[in-house]
Amino acid sequence: MTAGHLAPQPAPGPRRQESRLSQLAGRVPLYKAITVAYFATVFVLLLAPLAVVIGSSFSAPASEGVSMSYVQFPPERLTLKWYREIPAAHYHALALSFGLALCVALASCVVGVPAALGLVRGRFPGKALVGAILRAPLQIPHVVIGIAFLQLYHALGELSGSHLQGTLFGLFLGHLFLATPFVIGSVGAVLQRFNPRLEEAAFMLGASRWRTLRRVTLPVLMPGIFSGGLYAFIVSFTDVPVALFLAASGRATFPVELFYSMEQDFNPSALASATLVTFFALILLVVTQRIIGVDQLLRSGSK
Amino acid sequence: MNPRWGYWLIGPFLLGFTLLAGSQFMFLKASFFADLGFGKTSATLDFSNYVRVATEPYFLRTLWLTTYISAIVAAVCIVVGFPIAHVLARLRSRWTTVLLSAIVLTSFVTIVIQIFGLIIIFRGDGPVNRMLLAAGIVEQPFPLIGSVGGVVVGLVYSAFGFAVMLMYSVARTIPVSLDEAAAIHGATRLRIFARIILPLSLPGLIVGFLTVFNLCMGAFTSAALLGGGRILTLPVLIQRTMLLDVKYGMAGALAAVLLVSVIALNLASVVILKRFRAARMVVS
Structure with missing residues (x-):
């Protein structure tokens, strides 16, 4: 040059x-x-x-044993044995985790998008405090969130006889609490760069307020909503500590199931189901790259 | 056109506030009642749990160990991760996306799976330990489970991706034109790094250090799995006190100590960032 x-x-x-x-x-x-x-x-x-x-x-056992020390790496002989032996509990846990994470992602968008709109555009006294309260879950260690929700559910149980501890809905609320700030953060970041003239133009041209929101605002916010929802999904899908406190022992999420399998009786089939999940994460990543790009994901994720 | 955007907040705020206030109030309240065993707590309010946390050497040692481990992990993540983040922020090639994706992938996969891999790698007769023994670096196989070193390794793996992403977003705010200007005037790459990049990144690095430190103070999964019941950091101790010993009061007090220290550190990092901003040391 x-x-x-x-x-x-x-x-x-x-x-x-x-x-x-x-x-x-x-x-x-x-x-x-x-x-x-x-x-x-x-x-x-x-x-x-x-x-x-x-x-x-994919590694065949050198001898008949199921403890971690018998896992042969690098593999000498390849086998699909461990994939055939993945226990039904793992598939159940995987289905549960996936469904839960999907619900958490959708719900945190439903809660987080209006919250971000209100926080960025609203003008009212005490906005900073409201924002701080909505973002507070990011500051709390997950173990503390787990113990706090468990105590809350105990107290609710004593008050009204409703049992949220060990239920899916209780776990869902805990994860929603954990995940919503991510949506607020990433949608808020996009909103701050948003040009309000676009909306004014739509409004001037005769679009109703609702139509403006649906046809102009939401499409522009889409990358933010997508990455926020993705973060929410990942937070729920990979969480151990909160689910450890809130999930019932028989119906644990997948990471908790793996956590127990490592603490108690390890079986190499756990490696097989872990591999399936890793490939799922890889697919998720490729889809993300196609839709918004990893770079965009990182940009809207930083606070 | 002036829709009242503030009203959009009512629903989310009520939900968020109820969950936050309800849950935090409940465990803080429980922490003021002494445990009687079997999940029962005494009926009178006192500070006995906090007095025990503040005076018993066991709890103080745990707090110190957690702080010590978190500081090492944060330092490792920042020192190792910063060059990566910096180069990635400057790199204009197909590789940028691939490398960033690799980092994102590790945070898409639950840390439990990565710890499976770490345990296999560091097994007593595993490849790494055989190499370390052969090279004479260690006398005995490095035990990953149940040693401070193991917990540090596990936490580095759980925090590294986050640390790099954080520093990457900081590194992107430093304009390339500054490097180019210095290069045209004859500065070497090392000098550019030491005199331009490092000073401008310093606020981000300090805040990054505090954020990762905080993350490690509260990190549960890898500390629990690699501590093996012998190395107990504060979050692991909280979980055990709550679920194994069923001492709600004590667990609440420990959780309160963790929560307060984490929030205090977060406030400190906000203040530091403000100071730097005031001194115009942060670009943009």
Whole structure:
């Protein structure tokens, strides 16, 4: 780029510039080599656990044993044995987790989108406080959320005889509490960049307020809603501590089921179901990339 | 055209406030009643649980251990992750998306699965330990489960992706034109990094450190699985006190201590960021 600019200059200039350029050029490969080596190391380390789980899920046992120490990695013989032996409990837990996460994602959008609209556009005293209260769940450690909701459900049970502890609805409320701030955050971020002229124009051209909202505002907010909903889904789908407190022992979510399987009786079929979930996450990621792009996801996710 | 946007908040606010106030009030209330065993609590209100947390060395040691582990993990995540975040923010190639996706993938998959992998990797006769033994770095196989080192490794894995994403969003706010200007004036890459990138990223790094530190203070899953019942951090202790010992009062008091320390740190990071903003050290 610079070489073209430098060409017509008088003789002494380019020579000095060139030498500096060539110095730079001499340094770039070293810098590049170090960067590439560093990236390779960190990403190999980062992805190694997932790769090992996937690899060992296809690995035939060296001897008949089901404890973790019998998992053969790297695999010597390949088998689908562990996939055939995935217990029904894992499929149930997976279906439960998926359904729950989907409900949480939808509900947190239903709650979070109007909240973000109100927080960004409303003008009323005490708005900062309302915003702080709505964002508060982000500040609370998940274990504390779990214990607090369990206590709340106990108290409600004593007051009215309704039992929320151990029910799906109780768990859903806990996850909704956890996930809504993500939707508020990402939709709010998009709203702040939103040009209100668009809405004014639609309104001037005769669209009703509702029609403006439906045909102009919501489509523009879509990337924010999508990434907020995705965050909500992931929060619910990967959560252990809250579900540990709120889920019934027989009907645990998938991560909790895996958590117990590791604490108690480990069976390599857990690796097989974990692999299925990893591939599901990969598909989710590809879909996300197609729809809004990973970069957009990160941009709206940061507060 | 002036729709009353404030009204949109009524529903969400009522729901959020009820859940927040109800749940937080209930566990805080429980923390003021002493435990009598079997899930029963005494009828009189007192501070005995808090007195025990503040005086018994066991609880103080737990608090110290949690702080210590969280500080190490946050430092590792920031130091290792910052170059990654910085280069990714500057990289203009197909690889950017692939690498970012890899980081996002690790946060899409529950940490329990990654810990499965870590346990297999660090098994006594596993590849890593055999290598470490052969190289003479360790005398005995490095035990991942039940050691402080293991908990640190687990927490780094649970927080690293988040840390990189956080720093990536900070790194993107530093204009490339600053690097280019310095490069044209003959600064080396190292010098650009030390004199431009690092000072401008410093506020983000400090806030990132505090955020990751906070995350680790409250991190449960990897600490529980890799602590193996021997290394108990505060969140693990809270869960055990609540679900295994069924001491609601004590668990409430411990949870309150965790909550207060986490919120205090968050406020501190907000104040620090404000100071930097006031000193115009944050771009944009």
